[in-house]
Amino acid sequence: xxxxxxxxxxxxxxxxxxxxxxxxxxxxxxxxxxxxxxxxxxxxxxxxxxxxxxxxxxxxxxxxxxxxxxxxxxxxxxxxxxxxxxxxxxxxxxxxxxxxxxxxxxxxxxxxxxxxxxxxxxxxxxxxxxxxxxxxxx
Numbered sequence: 680x681x682x683x684x685x686x687x688x689x690x691x692x693x694x695x696x697x698x699x700x701x702x703x704x705x706x707x708x709x710x711x712x713x714x715x716x717x718x719x720x721x722x723x724x725x726x727x728x729x730x731x732x733x734x735x736x737x738x739x740x741x742x743x744x745x746x747x748x749x750x751x752x753x754x755x756x757x758x759x760x761x762x763x764x765x766x767x768x769x770x771x772x773x774x775x776x777x778x779x780x781x782x783x784x785x786x787x788x789x790x791x792x793x794x795x796x797x798x799x800x801x802x803x804x805x806x807x808x809x810x811x812x813x814x815x816x817x
Contacts, residue, residue, distance in 0.1 A: 681767065683774050690726065694770075695719040696763060701754035715754035718766035723747035727774070735777035749773075 681689045701715035722732050722743065736743050743749050751773075753766035789797075 681771065683771055684778060687727065687731070687774070687778070689720075689770075689774070693720060693725055694767070696766075698759055701762075712759075714757060714759045714762060715752060716759065716762040716766045718749075718751040718753070718763075718770060720749040720751075720770060721747060722749050730780075731774070731777050734781075735774060738773060738777050 680691060681694075683689060695718070697717040697719065698713040699715045699717060700710070700713050722735055722739075724747075725732065727735070735749070736747065739749050742751065749770070751766045751769050753762040753769065755765055756762050
């Protein structure tokens with residue numbers, strides 16, 4: 680069981696790992712051994728609260744398939760186990776970020792002084808442009 684916060688856990692059986700060949704350093708080992716880890720986590724079927732699921736899908740962006748499966752690919756290390764741990768840590772970080780509720784936006788209106796200042800600025804700019812125009816001598 681992976682603990683995200685004191686009240687939220689993800690069961691190990693909710694995670695699915697696939698191992699593929701990774702590019703990068705490793706010499707001939709790269710061509711023979713599948714060290715890159717692909718973590719698949721079905722967000723919609725997970726045990727996370729509904730509001731966290733929706734925020735997680737929004738945060739993950741392109742990493743979530745249309746079926747709601749989050750795909751994290753870890754290929755930074757040469758060892759399969761290190762890449763697996765890296766993928767889990769990245770999932771934990773993403774879920775922790777999704778736990779934070781966004782602050783609701785408060786609608787505000789410009790003050791009377793700000794409106795007046797804006798209008799004066801527009802008027803001044805218009806005067807500058809008017810003075811630039813050539814006058815006809817007819």
